Amino acid sequence: MKTLSATQSTFAPPVMEARRWLQGVEFTADRPLINVSQAAPVDPPPEPMLRAMTDVVMSDPDAHLYGPVLGYDPLRAEVAQQWSAAYGGQIAPENVAITSGCNQAFAATIATLCTAGDDVILPVPYYFNHRMWLDMAGVGCNALDTGPTLLPDPEAAEALITPRTRAIVLVTPNNPGGVEYPAELVRAFFDLARSRGIALIIDETYRDFDSRTGAPHDLFTDPDWADTLIQLYSFSKAYRLTGHRVGAMVASAARLAEAEKFLDTVAICPNQIGQRAALWGMQNLGQWLAGERAEILDRRAAITEGFRALGDKGWELLGCGAYFAYVTHPYDMPSDRLAPKLVRDAGVLMLPGTMFMPSDNTAGQRQMRIAFANVDRAGVGALFARLL
The missing domain is CATH 3.40.640.10 (Type I PLP-dependent aspartate aminotransferase-like (Major domain))
Structure with a gap:
């Protein structure tokens, strides 16, 4: 029996896998992609x-x-x-x-x-x-x-x-x-x-x-x-x-x-x-970074303040802080199927909880990660509107 190499022993990089879900999907100027998949700032340094x-x-x-x-x-x-x-x-x-x-x-x-x-x-x-x-x-x-x-x-x-x-x-x-x-x-x-x-x-x-x-x-x-x-x-x-x-x-x-x-x-x-x-x-x-922190904390507040509308639809906010909100979804399908569907149907790219769990832990099938580092307060509102 052939043994696996070191790289074959693990899974494909999740962020790269998620980007492949964008292939063949068209987004319009009035409904652009909302990308909350990766926890990395996209702006250049000051x-x-x-x-x-x-x-x-x-x-x-x-x-x-x-x-x-x-x-x-x-x-x-x-x-x-x-x-x-x-x-x-x-x-x-x-x-x-x-x-x-x-x-x-x-x-x-x-x-x-x-x-x-x-x-x-x-x-x-x-x-x-x-x-x-x-x-x-x-x-x-x-x-x-x-x-x-x-x-x-x-x-x-x-x-x-x-x-x-x-x-x-x-x-x-x-x-x-x-x-x-x-x-x-x-x-x-x-x-x-x-x-x-x-x-x-x-x-x-x-x-x-x-x-x-x-x-x-x-x-x-x-x-x-x-x-x-x-x-x-x-x-x-x-x-x-x-x-x-x-x-x-x-x-x-x-x-x-x-x-x-x-x-x-x-x-x-x-x-x-x-x-x-x-x-x-x-x-x-130091002062500039304090401003960056204040902005991220405001985005966190926007998540927690606005989540009630999603909560009424069966979503649940498990955790929120730094760049992330971690949620459960209400749909009758596992999150690794829901995530690419949201790209096609809602123009939203986020990662499923299955990417953060061992395969034998089924909790990830109901969970999603929202990385809001690049989504301001208005963007949070637009995100929630798409998910309703």
């Missing part, structure tokens, strides 16, 4: 950042060469300084690695923790690229069902831990669910992971759009945080740098030394221009 990037291209010769595998030292230092202030803890530059996007940070993290046959606990619904990488690495996905609250239960997670379990993964604010994990819940998972000698991986890609003020958790205040915690981050959402692929991994210096082996063999170094842009953004775009 003009001042573009000018700064142009200056880098023209005047910084080092930006066109290989750089340090673990990233541009000034950016590592800036992340350490700002994160220490934001979380009230001690994070040193040697605790920070810059990666080619947050997906690479996750892949590098798993490479430092796991070998084939190990397993990792993922709350369900999960971010599909996390599942894809585990599949390709030969690492088991131990699915932790979060139920209708979309909040994982530490006791249920503990029951899933086996001698082969190497980590628990949390994403907060959550993709796809949108929910923000309470600080005490995050702390409970940290304590669980530490007590069982496994890692806690927290993906905070959407931390800049958390509705809460202050630190979303207190884990970095623990002087020994690095024995358990690995934090992941993306600059793509905050500064519209999706095409430049700049992410971060915050962990112990010893773990980053292991991650360096992986990163050196995959991309050698992160995008040099993107790293300098991220540094410039951190130092100069």
Whole structure:
């Protein structure tokens, strides 16, 4: 019997699959496609950042060469300084690695923790690229069902831990669910992971759009945080740098030394221009980013305020936050059939819950993810009108 290759062991990229549903479908100027399938800003970086990037291209010769595998030292230092202030803890530059996007940070993290046959606990619904990488690495996905609250239960997670379990993964604010994990819940998972000698991986890609003020958790205040915690981050959402692929991994210096082996063999170094842009953004775009956050929070409010009309038709809002609303639909068909039908019938592209679930979890057949990063308050109204 022929064995599967690493890539054959997982599914096709969901966003690419969804784009194929657009083939052969015509949209008119008075009824254009409403695309709520992908959580990535489509606008370019703000003009001042573009000018700064142009200056880098023209005047910084080092930006066109290989750089340090673990990233541009000034950016590592800036992340350490700002994160220490934001979380009230001690994070040193040697605790920070810059990666080619947050997906690479996750892949590098798993490479430092796991070998084939190990397993990792993922709350369900999960971010599909996390599942894809585990599949390709030969690492088991131990699915932790979060139920209708979309909040994982530490006791249920503990029951899933086996001698082969190497980590628990949390994403907060959550993709796809949108929910923000309470600080005490995050702390409970940290304590669980530490007590069982496994890692806690927290993906905070959407931390800049958390509705809460202050630190979303207190884990970095623990002087020994690095024995358990690995934090992941993306600059793509905050500064519209999706095409430049700049992410971060915050962990112990010893773990980053292991991650360096992986990163050196995959991309050698992160995008040099993107790293300098991220540094410039951190130092100069605080007020601008606050405005971006306010806009996203207004779109979130538009979702929650306007959802009553859909609720009257049998839809249910399970979670809403950052870039996402996660909903159940009222139709007598699975969501993976409903989603392409909505493209044809309503001119709406969104992802079905089946893309965020193991195949044996039928809950995804009633669920859909709405990614509203590029749909303003008026666009939310138009979306809901199409779905009624």
